[in-house]
Structures are given as C-alpha cells and as structure tokens.
Amino acid sequence: MSADYEVEYPASLDGYELETEAKGYLVDLVVRSGPRRWNLTVYDPTRLSQEVADELRISGYFALPNLLVVPEVTRDAIATALNALAATDFADLD
Template identity: 45%
Template sequence: MSNIVLEFPPGFEDYEREVEAKGWLPGVVAVIQGHRYTLTVYDPARLTQDVHEALKGGSVFLERNLVVVAAVTRERIAAAIQEIVQTGRASDLRPDPG
C-alpha cells in the first residue's frame, strides 16, 4: 500500500469495535496517488437495511464513494482499497473537490 494512505475519522481507535457492530463508517479518507477520496464504508447487512429504509418512503438511496466490505474493520477497509487500486478501479471513485 505504498502509494495509498488511509485516514480514519478522529478517535476511530476508541470506537472501532462499535463501528464493526454497526456495519457503517462514513468519513474514511483514502489518498491514492495524491488524490483524496472521502469514502463511506458499509457491510452488506447494514447497507441492505439502509437501502430498504430509504426506499420505504418512496425515496432513493444514493451514496458517493460507497465501498462495501464483508466487515467494517480497519483490515478489511485497507484490503478493499488495495484491491480497488490493484484492479484499476480507483478511477471509479470521485475525488474530493479542491
């Protein structure tokens, strides 16, 4: 991951276990080849719940730079970003403005 830097939300170390249980983490920043991407990470169960909730009201579910992993852990997130870069999918992400 030499050309990738991951920045987790402040205090993440203190509530990492709760995040895994909740299955959702907004505000993860991946710096890939000098470009910053703010990501929202979900596990499949939480994503399904949130999509169903949004659609109940006749609304739409939309999330920029959505990454879905088997479990919302530091290790799984890092592996997912590494895979995104290695497979050339980083261009599917939208960089932060500025």
C-alpha cells in the same frame, strides 16, 4: 499498475473499532492517492441493505457517493478492499 495511497481513519474510530464493526458502517474515511482524494462511506452488506430499504420506504430512492462495501467494517477488511482498488489505480472510485 498499483497506486500508492494513504488512508486517514476518522478520529472517532479510535477505541471504538468493535462498536463500528457492530454498527456496520463508517463515515469520513479519507483516501488519498497522488492529487486525488476520496471521502468514503463504508458499509457491510447487512447494514447497507437496511439503509437502502429505509431510504426507499422514506424517499423512494437511495443514493450515496463514494460508497465502499466490505464483508465487515474492520480495518483489515477496509485495507484488503483498498489494496484491491489500488491495484486498479482506484478506477472504481473515479
């Protein structure tokens, strides 16, 4: 089963795709499928490991809801991940 979905990229991404890819993260990516809605934070593995290490050092734990990790933070990589999630009706996000 494959779910239909819509993606709303944050307005701050427009024109800053290369900077976002270099930073390795994107916040406020909205995905809708039917009545369901997710507000995702997207990381690449390198940036995520840095964030986790920093938070562990500071607070002793790391928690982040609606996390999506992709090889690189680009529209293509995000679309590939979302298509794979849609094929499972977004089971990993529920």
